[in-house]
Amino acid sequence: MKNYDSEDTKEFYQFLDNLIRPREVINKKIPEIIEAFVDYYGEEMREKITDKFNNAIILFHIMPTQIKKCCQKASDGFKMHIYQKISNLLGLEFRLDPLFIDKLDNVYLSYLEKDNKQMIQDIIDLYDMQEYDISEIKEKISQINPLLNDIDDFENHVQKYIEIMSIPIDQINESYDDNILDDLAGILDIERKTYKIYFYLALIKQKDTFPKPIKDSLNKVKTLMDKYDSIYSSDFHYQLNLLEQKDLKIIEKIFGDLSGENDGLIESFSSIATQLLKDENTAKWIKKQIMQNRQEYLKTLNINIDEIDLQTLKNILPKEEDVDNLLDLKDTALLLAVKEIYNSMELHVKNLRDLKAQFPVYDEDYYALDGLNSTYLGWQITSVFKADDGLKEKGLIMIYQGKSIKHLDGTIIHELNHWLETTVYPYKEEDEIFNGYCGFDEMIGHIYKGEEEKPKLKHKEISYEKFNEIINEKITQEIVQKMHNNGIYIFNFPNYSNIKGSSDYEFYNFLIDEFYHEFKDIIIKSRQTGGVEKLKQEIDGESIEQLNEIINQCSDNIDALIDSDVTDYNQLANLLTEYKNISNLLFQQIKNKQTSKHKVKKLNNFN
Amino acid sequence: MDINSIKITIKNMYQFTNIQIDALNKKVNINGKNKDITLEKIEQLLGIIYLWKNEYIDNSKIDGESFKIEVMDNETVTTFKGKNKFPKNYNAFKKWVGEL
Ligand SMILES: [Zn+2]
Numbered sequence: 001m002k003n004y005d006s007e008d009t010k011e012f013y014q015f016l017d018n019l020i021r022p023r024e025v026i027n028k029k030i031p032e033i034i035e036a037f038v039d040y041y042g043e044e045m046r047e048k049i050t051d052k053f054n055n056a057i058i059l060f061h062i063m064p065t066q067i068k069k070c071c072q073k074a075s076d077g078f079k080m081h082i083y084q085k086i087s088n089l090l091g092l093e094f095r096l097d098p099l100f101i102d103k104l105d106n107v108y109l110s111y112l113e114k115d116n117k118q119m120i121q122d123i124i125d126l127y128d129m130q131e132y133d134i135s136e137i138k139e140k141i142s143q144i145n146p147l148l149n150d151i152d153d154f155e156n157h158v159q160k161y162i163e164i165m166s167i168p169i170d171q172i173n174e175s176y177d178d179n180i181l182d183d184l185a186g187i188l189d190i191e192r193k194t195y196k197i198y199f200y201l202a203l204i205k206q207k208d209t210f211p212k213p214i215k216d217s218l219n220k221v222k223t224l225m226d227k228y229d230s231i232y233s234s235d236f237h238y239q240l241n242l243l244e245q246k247d248l249k250i251i252e253k254i255f256g257d258l259s260g261e262n263d264g265l266i267e268s269f270s271s272i273a274t275q276l277l278k279d280e281n282t283a284k285w286i287k288k289q290i291m292q293n294r295q296e297y298l299k300t301l302n303i304n305i306d307e308i309d310l311q312t313l314k315n316i317l318p319k320e321e322d323v324d325n326l327l328d329l330k331d332t333a334l335l336l337a338v339k340e341i342y343n344s345m346e347l348h349v350k351n352l353r354d355l356k357a358q359f360p361v362y363d364e365d366y367y368a369l370d371g372l373n374s375t376y377l378g379w380q381i382t383s384v385f386k387a388d389d390g391l392k393e394k395g396l397i398m399i400y401q402g403k404s405i406k407h408l409d410g411t412i413i414h415e416l417n418h419w420l421e422t423t424v425y426p427y428k429e430e431d432e433i434f435n436g437y438c439g440f441d442e443m444i445g446h447i448y449k450g451e452e453e454k455p456k457l458k459h460k461e462i463s464y465e466k467f468n469e470i471i472n473e474k475i476t477q478e479i480v481q482k483m484h485n486n487g488i489y490i491f492n493f494p495n496y497s498n499i500k501g502s503s504d505y506e507f508y509n510f511l512i513d514e515f516y517h518e519f520k521d522i523i524i525k526s527r528q529t530g531g532v533e534k535l536k537q538e539i540d541g542e543s544i545e546q547l548n549e550i551i552n553q554c555s556d557n558i559d560a561l562i563d564s565d566v567t568d569y570n571q572l573a574n575l576l577t578e579y580k581n582i583s584n585l586l587f588q589q590i591k592n593k594q595t596s597k598h599k600v601k602k603l604n605n606f607n
Numbered sequence: 608m609d610i611n612s613i614k615i616t617i618k619n620m621y622q623f624t625n626i627q628i629d630a631l632n633k634k635v636n637i638n639g640k641n642k643d644i645t646l647e648k649i650e651q652l653l654g655i656i657y658l659w660k661n662e663y664i665d666n667s668k669i670d671g672e673s674f675k676i677e678v679m680d681n682e683t684v685t686t687f688k689g690k691n692k693f694p695k696n697y698n699a700f701k702k703w704v705g706e707l
Contacts, residue, residue, distance in 0.1 A: 381668045
């Protein structure tokens with residue numbers, strides 16, 4: 001039965017329990033995770049590891065669709081497990097052929113419908129025989145029923161999790177009746193509707209400043225809104241949709257797709273657009289696009305430039321500051337919408353409460369924007385925040401598991417290791433920017449003070465991001481392996497804790513394998529004490545730069561190929577061999593230089 | 608059309624998307640797969656990105672997603688790139704990519 005994710009249902013129930021309250025589970029496992037890291041890095045690192053992990057906050061959210069998928073898989077597996085038992089009981093050899101499974105399904109269906117007569121018939125059909133002893137079959141049914149009852153229990157249990165994960169947005173849901181938060185599309189749909197309302201409300205407030213056709217359209221929206229007690233009612237949205245299709249086309253053209261996706265023509269009058277027009281370095285196509293949109297704006301409002309004088313035209317054209325204001329309103333509307341949605345979701349309310357407790361400067365807006373990006377993109381990030389006491393920075397790890405959940409442990413350890421390898425250089429209270437490193441990558445950011453204007457950051461020209469990630473994933477897999485060897489699985493379910501294959505990074509192991517093994521101690525140490533600059537001091541700097549260059553070049557050329565739908569395997573193989581050879585040569589060069597460096601050192605010592 | 612070609616890359620931990628648009632011949636190559644593309648579709652993209660800043664970068668975040676768009680005309684290459692920080696209508700861009 002090793003094939004099934006539901007090998008032991010109790011274990012699986014536990015796993016599902018864990019998945020729906022991931023933060024609690026992770027926090028509880030932190031002491032064991034610390035042990036795994038100490039086991040890997042050595043006792044001397046215990047203090048640092050403990051301190052770091054106690055100063056990290058991990059937001060872990062699994063998309064409901066992922067939970068559904070794994071429930072589905074598990075319930076299919078569990079069903080087969082029971083069907084197998086039923087076959088044994090009936091003295092039949094269990095086969096995975098569809099016809100046989102179909103017949104077993106029929107038995108289960110009759111059981112669900114409490115149709116005993118039909119069930120007898122289905123079992124006879126399963127035996128595929130003419131003569132039978134009815135009392136014997138009735139006896140068998142009494143033994144089969146409790147087994148089928150197990151499937152029932154299991155499916156109810158699974159259903160419970162699906163429902164918990166699909167928690168509809170309390171207040172909003174009542175009216176947005178058929179929208180449940182079962183997937184990203186659901187969240188986005190509600191978000192868009194809410195956003196639309198906020199934006200209409202903002203526009204209506206300003207309606208008198210717009211030209212007549214726009215004002216008229218906005219008045220229609222207002223009249224409709226006034227008819228409803230709740231702007232969340234589905235009937236209101238239905239009517240609004242009708243109105244939009246009929247009378248509000250102009251609003252969409254001028255202000256953009258109110259679902260928040262497209263720019264409106266009016267944006268071509270913003271100060272940004274005007275600056276672009278004035279700048280002689282702006283590409284022609286951009287200037288043309290701006291001019292086109294401006295003309296289109298006038299056309300949409302039925303204004304013929306030839307028929308009016310310059311002064312009238314000037315009065316008609318939207319003023320730069322009004323447009324800039326409008327764009328701000330659009331942003332505010334989006335934030336309001338996201339916040340409203342988050343505030344009605346227990347998960348986000350709790351996240352924000354905990355975040356605020358750790359970082360009092362971290363506000364709702366920031367969370368909404370961060371969460372918005374992560375939810376849209378379904379990715380994970382590690383970032384650094386200055387704690388309120390001004391003494392120490394804290395790590396914020398946000399994981400929105402929107403894709404596969406087959407590598408739960410690796411995902412968490414990968415981010416935790418980034419955080420462990422993050423060093424922020426000391427800064428003063430009045431500083432606005434912090435600098436530091438995360439492993440071999442640079443780390444630079446604004447010290448979050450909640451203010452609007454932020455100074456521009458100067459980034460390093462050469463990126464060590466890929467190099468950093470490949471090594472980080474390598475270390476991650478080694479730590480996870482150690483954890484698993486000790487029987488520790490964060491979510492207590494090995495089937496969803498695969499070590500290999502969680503990201504594209506490990507594909508490039510071949511470039512650094514030998515280098516990594518030869519200089520592992522130096523590599524690991526420098527990632528904690530000075531980053532890539534330290535590595536360059538310890539191992540020939542020029543060669544490290546070359547290695548990084550090769551990694552960047554190779555990934556630029558190969559990333560596209562490995563995710564390609566129509567990979568040319570010959571081309572891929574040739575490229576791989578080519579880069580493998582270059583990295584081998586480089587490795588030899590590094591080794592030779594390192595040996596002679598040692599010889600010089602020894603000589604120096606001797607002298 | 609004033610554009611000759613457009614190159615797009617989007618990277619995150621799980622996926623790499625590489626798109627090359629040949630505007631002159633109305634062809635697009637998405638991760639190695641060739642397709643036709645309409646001028647309208649290309650113009651739609653330009654309409655999404657024309658007011659973007661050249662750079663959106665947040666280097667206080669590790670992992671996440673990055674993107675790069677290069678628009679080539681006869682004279683210049685206009686580059687828009689970002690990492691863990693995105694233009695307001697980034698989602699419109701992702702939707703555009705998804706519908707290619
Ligand atoms: Zn990473």
